[in-house]
Amino acid sequence: EVQVVESGGGLVQPGGSLRLSCVASGFNFISYEMNWIRQAPGKGLEWVSYISSTATTIYYADSVKGRFTISRDNAKNSLYLQMNGLRAEDTAVYYCVREVTVTDNFDWWGQGTLVTVSS
Amino acid sequence: DIQMTQSPSSLSASVGDRVTITCRASQTIDTFLNWYQQKPGKAPKLLIYAASTLQSGVPSRFSGSGSGTDFALTISSLQPEDFGAYYCQQSYTMPVTFGQGTRLEIK
Helix, strand or coil, X not given: CCEEEEECCEEECCCCCEXXXXXXXXXXXHHCEEEEEEECCCCCEEEEEEECCCCCCEEECCCCCCCEEEEEEHHHCEEEEEECCCCHHHCEEEEEEEEECCXXXXXXXXXXXXXXXXX | CCCEEEECCEEEECCCCCEEXXXXXXXXXXXXXXXXXXXXXXXXXXXXECCCXXXXXXXXXXXXXXXXCEEEEEECCCCHHHCEEEEEEECCCCCCEECCCEEEEEC
C-alpha cells in the first residue's frame, strides 16, 4: 500500500527554522517526482516546492524562494523541506505529495503536518 | 503565474441533484487541468486528471470536461458522501496553481 508520512511540524517563533520530513513506502520512490503543498488554516491549496526524481531539477514558489530548501534521499525513501526565516504567513498544514510525471497530477498525498509560526 | 478561478465559491445541493463546478484559467492550458476533492481534516484526493480522465477508483458519477481556458467538474447524481471542498489545478506550467476552491454542502 502506498503511504507517505510527514513529520517535523510544530510551533516556531517568527524568524525560526524547522525541518519537515516525509517517508514514503509502498512504491518505487526513486521513480517519482515529489512536491510540498501547503494549506493555511481555512484556506485553499498552495504549491510550495518541487523536486525531480534524481534531484536535478528543483522549483520553489516565489513566496518561499531563498528561505526554504527541498531535498530528498532516495536511499531512505525520504523527502525533506528545510524552512528558515519563518513568517506568520507560513503557518499551514504541509503535505508531502507524489507527482505522476506522465499525466502531470498529484496522485498521492500524505496526511500533512501542521507548522505554526507565532510568538 | 496562471490564475485559476472557480465558481461558485460555495453551493448547497440535494442528494440526486446534478452539480457542476466551473474553473477558468487566465490563459490557455490545453487540457492540463486536474480536479481534487478534500473532506474536512483530510488530505485532498485526485478525482480527474487531464481535464476528463477519471482517476482509478473514483465513482463514474464524477466527470470532467473542457479545454483551453474553460473547464467543468460535474457530479451527475449527488451522493451524501460528496460533501467537501473541490479544487481545480493547472499543470501546464510552473508554478502549478490551484483554484480557490468550491465548498459543496449537502442539503
